[in-house]
Amino acid sequence: MRDAFVETLTALAEHNSRIMLLTGDLGFGVLNNFAERFPRQYLNVGVAEQNLTGVATGLALEGRIVFTYSIANFPTLRCLEQVRNDVCYHEANVKIVSIGGGFSYGPLGISHHATEDLAILRALPNMTVVAPCNLWEVKEATRALVEATGPALLRIDKSTAASIVRPGEKFQLGRACQLRDGADITLAAAGGIMEEVLTAAEMLSERGIQCRVLSMSTIKPLDVESLVRAVDETGGIVTVEEHTVDGGLGGAVAENLLEMGCIPACFHRIGLRAGFSSIVGTQKYLRKVYGMDAAAILTLVEQKLLSKDLRLSEDIAR
Amino acid sequence: MRQARSDSDTETRKLAQQIRLHALRMTSNGGSAHIGAALSCADVLAVLYGRVLRVDPLRPRRPDRDRFILSKGHAGCAVYAALAERGFFPVEKLLTHYQDGSDFSGHVSHKGIPGVEVSTGSLGHGLSIGAGMAYAGKLDGATNRVVVLLSDGECDEGSTWETALFAAHHKLDNLVAILDYNKIQSLAPVAETLALEPFAEKWASFGWAIREVDGHDHEALSGALATIPFAAGQPSCLIAHTFKGKGVSFMENTVLWHYRTARGEEYEAALGELEGTK
Numbered sequence: 352m353r354d355a356f357v358e359t360l361t362a363l364a365e366h367n368s369r370i371m372l373l374t375g376d377l378g379f380g381v382l383n384n385f386a387e388r389f390p391r392q393y394l395n396v397g398v399a400e401q402n403l404t405g406v407a408t409g410l411a412l413e414g415r416i417v418f419t420y421s422i423a424n425f426p427t428l429r430c431l432e433q434v435r436n437d438v439c440y441h442e443a444n445v446k447i448v449s450i451g452g453g454f455s456y457g458p459l460g461i462s463h464h465a466t467e468d469l470a471i472l473r474a475l476p477n478m479t480v481v482a483p484c485n486l487w488e489v490k491e492a493t494r495a496l497v498e499a500t501g502p503a504l505l506r507i508d509k510s511t512a513a514s515i516v517r518p519g520e521k522f523q524l525g526r527a528c529q530l531r532d533g534a535d536i537t538l539a540a541a542g543g544i545m546e547e548v549l550t551a552a553e554m555l556s557e558r559g560i561q562c563r564v565l566s567m568s569t570i571k572p573l574d575v576e577s578l579v580r581a582v583d584e585t586g587g588i589v590t591v592e593e594h595t596v597d598g599g600l601g602g603a604v605a606e607n608l609l610e611m612g613c614i615p616a617c618f619h620r621i622g623l624r625a626g627f628s629s630i631v632g633t634q635k636y637l638r639k640v641y642g643m644d645a646a647a648i649l650t651l652v653e654q655k656l657l658s659k660d661l662r663l664s665e666d667i668a669r
Numbered sequence: 670m671r672q673a674r675s676d677s678d679t680e681t682r683k684l685a686q687q688i689r690l691h692a693l694r695m696t697s698n699g700g701s702a703h704i705g706a707a708l709s710c711a712d713v714l715a716v717l718y719g720r721v722l723r724v725d726p727l728r729p730r731r732p733d734r735d736r737f738i739l740s741k742g743h744a745g746c747a748v749y750a751a752l753a754e755r756g757f758f759p760v761e762k763l764l765t766h767y768q769d770g771s772d773f774s775g776h777v778s779h780k781g782i783p784g785v786e787v788s789t790g791s792l793g794h795g796l797s798i799g800a801g802m803a804y805a806g807k808l809d810g811a812t813n814r815v816v817v818l819l820s821d822g823e824c825d826e827g828s829t830w831e832t833a834l835f836a837a838h839h840k841l842d843n844l845v846a847i848l849d850y851n852k853i854q855s856l857a858p859v860a861e862t863l864a865l866e867p868f869a870e871k872w873a874s875f876g877w878a879i880r881e882v883d884g885h886d887h888e889a890l891s892g893a894l895a896t897i898p899f900a901a902g903q904p905s906c907l908i909a910h911t912f913k914g915k916g917v918s919f920m921e922n923t924v925l926w927h928y929r930t931a932r933g934e935e936y937e938a939a940l941g942e943l944e945g946t947k
Binding site: 397402414 | 779787789790796799802803
């Protein structure tokens with residue numbers, strides 16, 4: 352995903368001198384090409400994320416389209432107040448790119464686990480929050496963010512799902528992409544963990560359960576319309592994110608649906624419920640440990656369908 | 670754009686007096702804090718807005734304007750006053766400061782207020798935004814300057830020093846940091862809270878070109894600011910030695926008037942002192 356982002360931005364920067372890429376001294380071997388080709392559009396500010404974000408704001412207020420680049424929580428939480436007061440309040444055209452969503456850097460320990468960023472950034476006014484699930488979405492989101500004025504978070508993952516694109520599908524910020532159709536239940540996910548969702552959906556299909564799979568790559572603003580349709584047409588929703596269950600994608604879906612009076616027959620948030628992960632391991636390993644891998648999704652969906660059927664039959668009996 | 674340079678400091682002194690009077694009325698009327706911090710930088714602001722800054726009240730956003738950022742956002746009332754006196758908006762608007770429904774927040778805000786570049790209030794933000802603007806100016810070959818006014822207390826913030834490194838590294842000689850060095854912060858004197866001395870040496874060692882002046886001496890201020898950049902290829906740092914609460918005898922150099930609001934007899938006494946200096 353990271354390379355897809357850098358390649359896309361490099362291609363865009365060639366024709367748009369307003370694009371600037373600022374790094375907080377990270378991106379070894381990844382940003383060299385951009386830096387060499389566009390020295391006037393590249394800046395390594397050093398290990399100083401508060402200054403990174405403040406300088407980005409200043410550049411943006413002078414007309415630049417600024418991408419700040421770092422990993423995990425560094426470009427988001429380390430400088431959260433600069434993101435809030437400087438970027439968001441001034442509606443500055445700053446796009447925060449966080450490489451290493453969720454457990455991408457699992458073995459490095461909790462400092463490098465980005466598992467609260469979606470919830471926290473989603474709370475900030477004027478902030479668009481994007482977590483693409485595959486390379487197509489990364490490329491399209493990068494293009495869309497250059498076009499759209501204003502603050503955004505682009506959360507990039509180490510893992511990536513297959514680039515399933517329906518014929519004629521056009522990527523739009525704020526619009527979900529349907530990766531699979533089904534009538535039994537909807538799996539709504541964000542980020543590279545979509546690979547687990549697609550595997551689970553395939554296994555469920557073999558067992559006769561057809562899942563609709565939605566990539567909610569834009570978590571804010573949320574595509575409520577697609578979610579309401581999913582509830583109407585499939586009855587239940589299970590959200591999946593490599594992130595705490597508090598306030599991320601699952602929280603956003605629940606808030607919006609409930610407020611609209613659109614109550615799914617079953618609903619569940621798959622995500623991190625363990626707080627911090629003091630154990631380390633690969634992204635795949637930690638997903639398994641914390642019940643977010645394909646097997647866990649499959650089990651959960653089967654349980655939820657049983658309860659949904661029970662509830663639906665009770666409704667009919669009434 | 671640049672105001673005609675007057676032979677004396679009379680004009681900027683008058684402006685400073687108006688800033689102080691407005692700041693007193695605004696803080697007392699609104700029941701807000703920070704009069705001490707506003708009085709401390711009134712002379713710096715008067716020299717900036719009266720003589721130094723190339724700004725245009727009729728076209729507040731013209732691209733070649735100098736950018737001014739009040740990083741010590743708690744002195745917002747003094748900047749609002751300077752802008753009103755320079756004609757960016759009617760002086761009457763100042764009385765809405767701190768009132769229900771007003772745009773004029775206690776900490777400086779850019780929303781709906783012509784002439785304010787950025788909103789601040791949390792310390793240690795303004796210099797890095799200014800550095801970004803200065804970097805853009807260098808890329809564009811622009812001739813404007815970026816002037817950032819900081820408090821001494823905000824030099825406790827690590828982010829201030831992140832930018833101090835950055836600006837010197839990138840040779841941003843279109844960036845000026847003015848330090849309102851009144852030596853008193855929120856709860857106690859700077860020296861008792863978190864010592865900054867040797868202050869000038871710190872900035873110099875970070876790669877900034879330094880000048881130190883009496884921050885209430887208009888001639889000294891305008892003399893120093895007329896020579897920006899102090900050295901080619903280096904950001905400029907003007908350390909303005911000031912007194913918190915300057916202009917009102919009982920407010921001068923006291924911790925108390927960082928937060929206290931002048932009311933009743935205190936207000937009348939302060940008003941009398943400021944008007945008496947006409």
